[in-house]
Amino acid sequence: MTKQKTILSGIQPSGKLHIGNYFGAMRQHIQMQEEGDAFYFLANYHSLTSVNDGGLLEEYTMDVVLDYLALGLDPNKCTFFAQSDVPQTTELAWILGCLTPVSLMEKGVAYKDKVANGLSPNIGLFTYPILQAADILIYHSHLVPVGEDQKQNIEISRDLAGKLNRAYDKELLIIPEEFIVKSVATVPGIDGRKMSKSYDNTINIFDEGKALKKRVMSIQTDSTALEDPKDPDNCNVFALIKLFADEETRKDIADKYRAGGYGYGHAKKELLGLIEGYFAEARERRKELVKNPDYVHDVLREGGKKARERAETVMEPIREAAGLYRSFDY
Numbered sequence: 001m002t003k004q005k006t007i008l009s010g011i012q013p014s015g016k017l018h019i020g021n022y023f024g025a026m027r028q029h030i031q032m033q034e035e036g037d038a039f040y041f042l043a044n045y046h047s048l049t050s051v052n053d054g055g056l057l058e059e060y061t062m063d064v065v066l067d068y069l070a071l072g073l074d075p076n077k078c079t080f081f082a083q084s085d086v087p088q089t090t091e092l093a094w095i096l097g098c099l100t101p102v103s104l105m106e107k108g109v110a111y112k113d114k115v116a117n118g119l120s121p122n123i124g125l126f127t128y129p130i131l132q133a134a135d136i137l138i139y140h141s142h143l144v145p146v147g148e149d150q151k152q153n154i155e156i157s158r159d160l161a162g163k164l165n166r167a168y169d170k171e172l173l174i175i176p177e178e179f180i181v182k183s184v185a186t187v188p189g190i191d192g193r194k195m196s197k198s199y200d201n202t203i204n205i206f207d208e209g210k211a212l213k214k215r216v217m218s219i220q221t222d223s224t225a226l227e228d229p230k231d232p233d234n235c236n237v238f239a240l241i242k243l244f245a246d247e248e249t250r251k252d253i254a255d256k257y258r259a260g261g262y263g264y265g266h267a268k269k270e271l272l273g274l275i276e277g278y279f280a281e282a283r284e285r286r287k288e289l290v291k292n293p294d295y296v297h298d299v300l301r302e303g304g305k306k307a308r309e310r311a312e313t314v315m316e317p318i319r320e321a322a323g324l325y326r327s328f329d330y
Contacts (some may be wrong), residue, residue, distance in 0.1 A: 009145050028145055068283075096130050133160045137161050230258070
């Protein structure tokens with residue numbers, strides 16, 4: 001990967017971020033800001049598919065900004081901004097939508113999964129991949145780091161870029177490359193299913209004190225007696241411990257499991273300490289950022305300006321090719 005490559009990824013501010021978000025995406029985003037021209041955005045338009053409370057969405061958005069900055073995202077090394085600060089994105093989404101067959105959206109696996117999990121089957125959710133394609137294509141993104149569950153949406157983005165280029169017989173959009181993030185194994189929630197806000201089974205990154213302890217102690221385990229040996233590889237608590245512990249600590253705790261006389265309560269206390277220690281510095285940085293809202297808003301303001309400038313260089317020739325009249329400049 002070279003410095004010339006544009007990396008693009010976004011995260012929805014639709015609730016408190018949890019350790020599944022961190023190990024599944026955030027940690028990789030922070031690492032990749034060193035490896036290319038990174039654009040990271042808060043996908044607040046996408047959040048409207050599930051959040052209909054304006055005050056709550058604003059709160060969630062600022063929480064995500066604080067979380068990322070506290071965890072090490074450096075606005076001097078990447079472009080960090082809100083999706084809604086770049087009007088060219090929804091402009092491109094409409095043009096792409098006019099080239100998208102309904103049958104392509106009907107094949108969307110993510111849409112079907114979200115509806116099955118209780119989300120309203122609204123048009124925004126149905127056409128989500130078109131807006132996601134615009135998010136990617138409006139910056140001439142080369143690499144899009146995603147998990148396996150988003151692979152189909154990247155394929156749709158590539159397909160729509162090709163459709164637009166062919167429609168106007170010009171190379172107006174770069175065909176992005178998928179970059180499947182080989183993250184840790186699926187992060188289990190406190191009920192054993194994949195950690196997700198949809199299941200209310202999360203442990204939030206910046207929970208502390210009684211709130212953190214309550215979630216950790218609620219992790220579901222089997223009924224194996226305290227004195228009996230246990231299999232660490234079939235335990236949700238140990239699966240979480242592995243995320244935070246170094247190799248020596250993992251081995252030590254695994255040996256305790258297998259030896260017997262070590263209960264799940266002991267393991268949960270170890271996990272609690274590991275989580276507290278892992279995020280301790282970030283937690284203190286976040287508290288300082290909360291005291292400096294002007295800085296946080298300045299980060300988004302500058303990031304939005306840079307993102308708009310890049311997006312406009314991509315959008316201008318598309319408007320011209322499509323014959324769209326405009327009497328003003330951004």
